[in-house]
Each structure stands twice: as C-alpha cells, then as structure tokens.
Amino acid sequence: MHDSVTDQLVTAAATILRPLVKRLLAMGVPFGRLEARLRELFVEVADTEFALPRRPQTDSRIALLTGINRKEVRRLRSAAGEAGPRSFTMNYASALISRWLTDAQTADRSGRPRPLPYSASRGPSFMKLARQVTADLAPGVLLEELARSGAVEVRDGDVVVLKSGAYVPKVEASEKLQILAEDPPELIDTILRNTFEGDERLLQRKVYYDNLGTAAAKQIRTEMRREGERFLRRVNRLLARHDRDRNPKAAGGGRYYAGMGVYFFETVEKPAQPSPPSARHNRKRRTKERT
Secondary structure, eight states: OHHHHHHHHHHHHHHHHHHHHHHHHHTTOOHHHHHHHHHHHHHHHHHHHSOOTTSOOOHHHHHHHHOOOHHHHHHHHHHHOSOOOOOOOOOHHHHHHHHHHHOTTTBOTTOOBOOEESOOSSSOOHHHHHHHHOSSSOHHHHHHHHHHHTSEEEETTTEEEEOOSSOOOOSOHHHHHHHHHHHHHHHHHHHHHHHHTOSSOOOOOOOOOSOOOGGGHHHHHHHHHHHHHHHHHHHHHHHHHHOTTTOTTSOOSSOOOOOOOOOOOOOOOOOOOOOOHHHHHHHHHHHHHHO
16 A cells, blocks of 8 residues: 555656656756756755654665665765755745735725825835835835836826736746745645645645637636636735734734645647547447446
8 A cells, every 4th residue: 555655656746747847858958957956855855854853864864764875965965054944934025015905004995905105204105015024125126126027006206006916027037937946835735735644634626627618718817817816815815814923913823834826727638639440449348338
C-alpha cells in the first residue's frame, strides 16, 4: 500500500511539473539545471523540516533521508548557509490595495474604493494609506508602481483613484515569475493536506466543462474575471476583520497565515483523430461488456 501511494505521489509530482518542463524546454533549459536545483531543494527541506527534536541535523541523516551522498550533502549545506526565517510579508502594492478596499475610511460599505487625495492634513489620503503598509518605501514610489501597472489613476488635483481590485505588475517576465514561485506551492500544499491529513478538509473545489464553444471564450473570460473579483473582494473584507494589524479587537493567539486564491484555466481541445475500424470495433465490444 505504501509503495503504491508513493508511486502515485511521484507520478503526480511529474505531472505537476509537465507545464514547467514544456516551458523550460521551449527556453532551451536542459535537464541538468533543474536536476541541480532539485538536489539543493531535497537537502534544504530535509535539513529544515525533518530534524529530530532537540538534536542537530547531520549530513549523514540528510544523506539517509534524501539518497544523496554525504559528500554532496556537505557541499550543498555549506553553499546554502543558514536558512532565513519564514515570514508573512506580502507585496506592498497588494497590501495597499487590500487596505484600500477594506478600511472604513477608504471604502464604502459595499467595498467600493473611494478616490483619495494624494496628501491631506485631515481625513484619509494615499500617503497615510501607504505609510500604514510600509515605512521602507516612500508613498510616491508605491504610487508610481501602482500607476504603471494600471491599478490606480492620478486625476486632476492629485486625486488617486483605484481602478483595479488587484495588483498585476506590468514588468519583465523574470519579475512576474515571482508569482509562479509563491502561488502554486500553496495550492499544492492544500491538496496534499486534504489527501493525507483529511481530519478537517480545507476548501478545494473546481468547476469545469469540456465542450464549450471557442466563440464564447472572450465572454467567458470576461465574466469569470468579474465574478472572481467580486468573490475575492468579499473574502478580503472577511479576512480583514480578523487581521490584527487592522483590527485591535481581532482574536489573539499565535501568528496565523491564511488566504484564498481564484484562478481561471482554459485550453483548446485538438480535434479527435478518427480511429481505425478495428479500434472502433474493439471499443464498442468493450463498452458492451461493461454494461
């Protein structure tokens, strides 16, 4: 039973990597580069996640866990250095938009964002909102990036208007790939938890149809985007009520990270190739046997 489950897990891992492998090959990345990074990852996870209680993790134990020889483990651990602490930081621009949509001073009761003056001695302003998010970046820097991405618009009188409920950077692909490094692992972790720990299942749902007409694709994308944005705004308001940075009356306890994502997927199916007569005959016969 254990071997069957691990075999299926390895198969699932390979299937998950399939779109990445397709893109890597298209960009001329050979297998060896990915293999080297996976080797580093196995050592890193074994080092940080599988240490025995109150005992230092050793090269020998990591070699045993990973199947990577001890000399290579020692080399990889020395090159990696100390692992940095985990954090709950999020993109400043996304955090600012989230606050804008949930704060009573910057949004109405239905979550529609109010236009904000860039600066104001009294009442809400973009500067005050930006400084609630971070003291490390000047408000002008955040405004410039949000305007560049199309998330906000600066109108006459230095009034800042939120145009989008999400921040999608209009930058080079190398910077957008940070999203690829952050979002899929959270989804995969949810699926694995539901598969192996299933005492309290986390939300994991999908709706799809496999015979939609391509003529409706544009309309479907538009409607899905609108419904997804509407749903995420409700979720944003719900989570904001429990966020201790914004609500002093929120529940106490240890620091806890939670969220919800929405994504849309599509592909154009290739026309089915007609089967040879013998194959059609065999398929009909197998169908009859099942019924």
